Amino acid sequence: MKALLTSFDLLLIAAAFLIMAVGLARRWSLWRTKKPAGISGDWQGLKTSLLLHRDILRRPSVGGAHLAAFWGVLIPLIVIILAQFGFIIPQAPAKLLHLIQDLAGIALLTGTLFLLFRRLGSTDAEGPTRTMVPMVLLLVILVSGFMAEGSRLSILRADGFPWPSPLGWFFSLISPTSPVFMQMMIRLHFFAVLALFAAIPFTFMRHAAASPLNVFYRKQGARAALTLPSIESGEIGAKTVEDLSWKQMLDAEACVACGRCDENCPAAISGKPLSPRKIIRNIREQMETVTADQKRLSNKLGNVPEPPLLENAITADEMWACTSCMACVEHCPVFIEPLDKIIDMRRYQVMGEARLPAEARPMIRDLDLYGDVQGKGVAHRTDWAINREVSQISRTPTQSGSDVDTLLWVGCSGAFHPRNQETSRAMVKILKAAGIRFAILGKEEVCCGDPARRLGDEILFRKLARANIDRLNHYQVKKIVTLCPHCLNTLKNDYPDLGCKMEVIHATELVMTLIRDKRIALKYPVADKMAIHDACYLGRYNQVYQPPRDICRAVPGTRLKETARNRDNGFCCGGGGGRMWLHENIGQNINVVRAEEMAKTDVDLIGTACPYCLVMLDDGVKSLELEKTPKVADIIDIVADSLG
């Protein structure tokens, strides 16, 4: 450590870093040319997610090992680099530094051994198990380093136990007292470190470069918002990897195939061919092909082959199995988003190739012609409100609608589905009981466009969204409360890109404030034991976890039970992402998987806040044919029942 570097060593270091830099530059040429300049990154995210490993530590054991390995590399590296400058530091701090160095080494050794044995014992063919080289390299670095330290100690023959290097002392017992051996070990250590750095672009270890970069450039703004392609200029989704954005390509580079996405993906769990990890791997492989082709072109003239189609690697069954529940995005420790790639591929399939699954076509046609998913037409959009004196915003005294505090966005389910019509009426009852001045758009409302957008029909989504935005702007709506989490997400996260920004909240959020402000009082018990099913579009998409729970706690005599998977771990009902309209031919039905889990919690009532979840779970629990089938109800219905 004390030996200053010779110029030959400096040359070696320069060579290693040159290899690393050139390797990365070549590998990353594809996305780096697309990256717009002046994109600001997220320093805070780097701190929490890289230095503190917040997201990796969601798996404590493996995350802890990774944390130990991370700091076990970083601290000694910094210390050794600083040591080359020959600072003169007093004895005590130097010893302390030495101790820290040694402890970091121990941490790295523990972490590496843990990860190594985990790889040896693993049966996961797709995971990081195939990456043994960096692990072995790390072990070589560690053993050679400690052997050098050990022989240094045994050469010095210090009296007593050298407390600054506990593990070094242990190694001194087995290492020979030979300066030549020490020098050899130092050389080996040095070369292994350089080899590790030089190998970054070519092995699994490139995640050490790509993943922090991906964390740094993580998606800003609403996580749930989908990108808004400029259709006019021909952006109709991803046909090949070249249609992906630079960030999507960086995502693919940053993946270490840890498999947390797969373990949480409802499609993968229920036996569908979809694996978010495989999608990312396919994209990375195709990126490698394209980069190789470009390299070949720059070397010798010739025709660059067309980039391979994404659908060659990713089948239709995979891309249409996604329920867009966002579990993969939630659980990725380095913020990779398989979801937006799936949506981009769907966009190309639907808009570019007109390949929409046949089951969904009638729904898309109805949306196009009649403006709702059931094809009943705007003329019938207010049928649910017969007898209910619900004011329509066009008929309120002032044209600007300033008399109205809140616009109630009913949505297709609330307006047409017989069961959700009940929920709409329940909401009206609650709003009237609380004395809120509200109105509905009535026949001027059309579908928010969520089903079309998640199925990839961006053109249809634009058409519907423009119609709605035109009306909302016309009445200068300030605040919207929606009954359906899908409408909530679309209005809140998707419409701002189209120039419509306003406060959008979900009915449960509003009801929660009404209960807290004592504007409504829940009087009557509804059920003894109930559980909450977290709707993906409410929870993971919009972080509304607490209001449904608080509401249910406010219902007298109700004991709230949590299911095994809840909140951000919540399991999808299988109805999102347009899956509501698609057949589920492969594997188990997702709604049955979820219903089984909910039924195991032993509850009388399952509360949810999403019309899709309501239908899916109700079907699910009924198909279980239990002796005592739990009821499934919308939380708004529960509140209205409890009001009396």
Place this chain on the structure above:
Amino acid sequence: MKIIVCAKQIRHTYARTGTSPESHYIRPEDGVYRVNPHDEAALELALRLKDEYENTTVVLLTLGPMIAEEEIRRCMATGADDLYQINVTGHPPYAADPLDQPDPWVKSDLMARAVKDLKGDLVLCGKASLDKGSGQMGALLAHRLDLPFVSAITDLTITDLSMDKSGGTLRVQRSAGRGVREIIECRLPAVFSVDLGRDLRLPKFAKRQWAEAYAPRQLDYGADVDAPKMVCAHRFQPRPRPKIVPAPDSRLQAYERIMQLLAGSKVEKKGEMLTGSPESQVDGIIAFLRANDFLVSTNADP
């Protein structure tokens, strides 16, 4: 081979939520403008032939104003090659018809001329339209062109495409009702009317952009057309369907609940309350009956 698909642009009224008898209880938002679904099915059959055989062109033929322009452009985007619009602006107004449409005889005259001009080998049209439903176009076209006619076909395959003097042969499947199917062999040229069954495909983006910019070609046969042979004297709308009235609020008194239920069921009867003296009310009733042609007898003294 040139396939001509006749596409009618219609206003499809799917609801009657209005209150005024003059408009037959129909509000503007109660209908959508679209291309007749049977014609869309015909287009799909034509496109399937085009997929299979090269040198096949599919031409859309529409008559009258472009009331469903977006939808007909969508039809273009699914794969048709051309769109011909027969202009009827110079014609005497068809005010006698409740929907301002020419009668089938006039229409078939215009369409037959267009088919002759365009030299179509195969003419496909919808079995019937959603707005009129007379189902005469195919038969009348075949009559005027002196071609074989098969009605209500659901599938279409070519068995021989040697387009020589004898013409090619086609094999069509038609639904004979009650689930009975017939396979019919037929020579080209021919006229077929198509039943629902094959849903029109989705448009692809590239073609969609082309269709957005496409300028329909005009056909104008002036005012020199056959005289109408029949006229539609009355067009009655059915009584609005009874609606499901949601259960009244359970907190209300029984009396009020019953009143709400009655009010709910009465919503569709859309009555007009007459006020004033008994005499003026009677006048009002008679005026109403007369205005709506319930009262045609001249015996009642006005």
